[in-house]
Amino acid sequence: MRDTVLRGTIGGLIGTAGDDIIHLLGYLFFRASMTEHYISQLLFPFAEVTALRFMYSIIIHFLAGALAGVILVMIFQRFGMDYPYLKGVGFALALWTVHVAVIPNLVSLRPILLRADWEVLFDLISHGVFGFLATFYLIKGTRRIKNY
Template sequence: MIFPFQKVTWLKLLMGEFTHLLAGGTLGIAIYIILRVSGYDFFIIKGAGFGTVMWIVHVIIIPNLVAPRPYIFRTFNEAIVDLVSHTVWGSITSWFIIVNLRKTSNKAKIKLKCRSK
């Protein structure tokens, strides 16, 4: 939506934010499906792993689909910050899913198979 050294307009900013939220919500659904299929134990580690895989897709696969030899606009530090943010996002998203499942399972009297502290 907004490439480096491009002028930022309100339309591009709003379109980028909408796309960012849509992608985050869609990947949140993917984390829920992974947790449901593989079990709810070790949910923080599974979320962190999913976030790391999404970082690999975001940094390696998608840029090569856009251009065969993309220009690298990121420094090493930016890539590390992006990796950490993807990993933290996956962990927090899986934690949020488990917290909400516990709340709803208590209301619906459904037993959630998850380790208790």
């Protein structure tokens, strides 16, 4: 399993699953919006988040997570494995900044989804979980790999 794309994809999918579990718990217990609500609003601005649009958003979220996992592997290959969790979580939090501040400003019509302060913090934490889980897989799941 030396393949950068395969390792990164698996790590990213695991991290995204963790991110979605955190969001799902927030949705079920606190009625917090999920990343899929946000993605649906970016894809279909000012439109209702339907079940079908939510499903599209799940697919897109996991595709983005897989891509982020591949990039994380390349970061480790380029910069080494010292302080891996700091790098993994730091990368995920940098992605959160892109997800919250950059991407919405690239969309011509702003989404109508309004998030409370605590929902934004919840989203930040879930991205940290993504970085932790993806890094955990890349360290433990690919332990036998030399020259990462």
